[in-house]
Amino acid sequence: MSDPDRTTSLEAFARDHLARLDETSLRRHLVPTMRGPQAAATRQGRSLVSFSCNDYLGLSQDPRVIAAAQAATALYGTGAGASRLVTGSHPPLAALEERLATHKGTEAALVFGSGYLANLGIVSGLAGPRDLILVDALGHSCLWAGARLSGAKVLRFAHNDLGDLEALLTKHRSRHQHALILTERVYSMDGDRGPIADILHLADAHDAWTLVDDAHGLGVIGKDARAPLEMGTLSKTLGSYGGYLCASRAVVDLMTSRARSFVYTTGLPPASAAAALAALDIVEAEPDFAARPLALARRFTAQLGLPEAQSPIVPILVGEADAALGLSAALEEQGYLVVAIRPPTVPAGTARLRVAFSAAHTEAQVEGLAEAVMGQWPRTLPPLRERVRETY
Ligand code: PMP
Helix, strand or coil: CCCCCCCCHHHHHHHHHHHHHHHCCCCCCCCCEEEECCCEEEECCEEEEECCCCCCCCHHHCHHHHHHHHHHHHHHCCCCCCEHHHHHCCHHHHHHHHHHHHHHCCCEEEEECCHHHHHHHHHHHHCCCCCEEEEECCCCHHHHHHHHHHCCEEEEECCCCHHHHHHHHHHHHHHCCCEEEEEECECCCCCCECCHHHHHHHHHHCCCEEEEECCCCCCCCCCCCCCCEEEEECCCCCCCCCEEEEECHHHHHHHHHHCHHHHCCECCCHHHHHHHHHHHHHHHHCHHHHHHHHHHHHHHHHHHCCCCCCCCEEEEEEECHHHHHHHHHHHHHCCEECCEECCCCCCCCCEEEEEECCCCCCHHHHHHHHHHHHHHCCCCCCCHHHCCCCCC
16 A cells, blocks of 8 residues: 555656646646537636637537437447457448548548547658658647657748748758658648648659648638648537548558558547538538638737738737736636637747637627727737737
């Protein structure tokens, strides 16, 4: 029996680190949240309008999507029962892969357990120690994790900076067998867009491959150049859970055998695949509805005098973590849920409110939030209009 009064080194380690996180307002807490239709969220007994969901079309609450998930569960059960390569490739997964490939205009698609798992497996499955990976400085954690897992030489290029990317390719490309560029169509914490067409052009010139993470773009951003490797998630616009790769038949077949985060994990539940499939039907059938979150984001940026939104995500830079938490709490008092995003999710000194717009919001809610942000903006901070994302 261990002595309950004895502080083990493990306990001391955990408490020490938690104390340091508390000191810098960087400790995370789970807050039980019940979501509902029309961007509703209930937290600690309070009814709020959520501007912190990635459910850009509200499809996780759509009766048609819910019915598809229920029907698939009734037909195929609650779980896939095994990894994809054993017996976990159930019919909704095959149907979803075919539809994703058609949607993206690629020969094939492969569904992974999540977007995070997809990037881990794709990047480490394509690149190895003799290769070079170039990652945008604001690339998502899972792009970096996949790059590091691969054992390749990993270099960061300044965010969306084609000159920096070109300089790195010119200097380092020839010393490596393959080169892989990792970028995003929409940057998750800044809402700006990657210059995909220009990156593809540079990649061609330097014999490099390009992977675009389209987690936040699928369905809600207009036409854009397509990369040979397009990955994304089923958990945002498609209102479900899971990740995918759209690519050529050969690349998809290779990943099926080689991406470890695909091979050694259980397939998605039938309900998740069927829900994503039903959501994709809606995205394709209702383009005006799919354009709504971006239109609302633009209404919001116009009202606040911020640069025009490029996506349904609008960052409001605050600076220090405690100030961002304070502003978030003040907005919550007025009925708006806008969660503060702090380091290490974003660079130090750039804590922010990340406002995510959904087709489920009304114009009145968007205007109400803009007024609340103006009203609650701390007098101690420089004016809101100057809080545009600086290049970092
Ligand atoms: N890429 C980006 C850009 C993301 O924002 C996220 C999720 N936040 C992911 C990948 C991971 O997707 P998932 O949530 O499906 O693991």
